[in-house]
Amino acid sequence: MADFLPQGDSLNVLDLATGTADQLLALYNSGRVKSGIGLDLSEKMMAIGREKIAKRELSDRLSLQKGDAEEIPLNDESFDAVSISFGIRNVTDVNKALREMYRVLRPNGRALILEFSIPRSRLIRYWYLFYFRFIMPVIGGLVSGDDSAYRYLNETVETFPYGKDFCRLMSDAGFNDVKREELTFGIASIYCGEKL
Numbered sequence: 001m002a003d004f005l006p007q008g009d010s011l012n013v014l015d016l017a018t019g020t021a022d023q024l025l026a027l028y029n030s031g032r033v034k035s036g037i038g039l040d041l042s043e044k045m046m047a048i049g050r051e052k053i054a055k056r057e058l059s060d061r062l063s064l065q066k067g068d069a070e071e072i073p074l075n076d077e078s079f080d081a082v083s084i085s086f087g088i089r090n091v092t093d094v095n096k097a098l099r100e101m102y103r104v105l106r107p108n109g110r111a112l113i114l115e116f117s118i119p120r121s122r123l124i125r126y127w128y129l130f131y132f133r134f135i136m137p138v139i140g141g142l143v144s145g146d147d148s149a150y151r152y153l154n155e156t157v158e159t160f161p162y163g164k165d166f167c168r169l170m171s172d173a174g175f176n177d178v179k180r181e182e183l184t185f186g187i188a189s190i191y192c193g194e195k196l
């Protein structure tokens with residue numbers, strides 16, 4: 001994701017659905033982020049994230065705050081980049097969240113969205129979906145004690161728009177020059193969109 005940040009070496013970034021702040025920290029590690037905010041609905045996730053930030057003595061640069069990606073409690077045109085990793089699939093109204101991302105971006109700012117997608121190759125897709133539907137819930141259940149979370153994962157991934165369909169949603173929200181980068185045979189994708 002950091003490779004897709006817009007130009008500049010003192011960027012102000014917002015990471016939505018930040019969870020435990022791994023994405024925010026990874027963007028900061030690029031050396032091009034000066035300051036950043038992570039937003040999430042879960043205080044418990046952010047408590048872990050705040051510990052990570054404090055441990056790295058970055059509390060003066062990175063902060064986490066409670067908030068909904070669908071109603072971002074921050075001013076218009078405040079950020080050079082807004083990211084969301086494995087979070088857009090979880091919001092109730094995707095279009096609303098995309099419009100909110102657009103609103104808080106400065107002109108020439110960029111949205112970066114990382115999300116699961118389905119491989120294009122029929123052969124890889126067949127084996128991937130077999131693993132995703134039947135093997136991963138068992139392994140995930142054994143490790144975490146909660147196999148329902150892993151069944152939910154594959155159901156939501158298989159029904160969520162990806163590829164051209166997701167690019168269209170971004171364009172409809174106002175983004176320009178929307179691009180998709182497929183990762184690992186297309187099991188995940190990074191979508192980038194510009195605010196002119």
Ligand SMILES: C[S@@+](CC[C@H](N)C(=O)[O-])C[C@H]1O[C@@H](n2cnc3c(N)ncnc32)[C@H](O)[C@@H]1O
Nearest residue numbers: 017018019040041042068069085086087090091
């Ligand atoms: C799968 S986790 C991803 C966390 C992190 N981005 C990462 O990649 O490690 C999804 C996160 O989305 C958050 N979330 C779900 N709906 C949200 C919303 N409407 N606004 C903000 N955060 C939300 C959850 O609390 C959870 O922390």
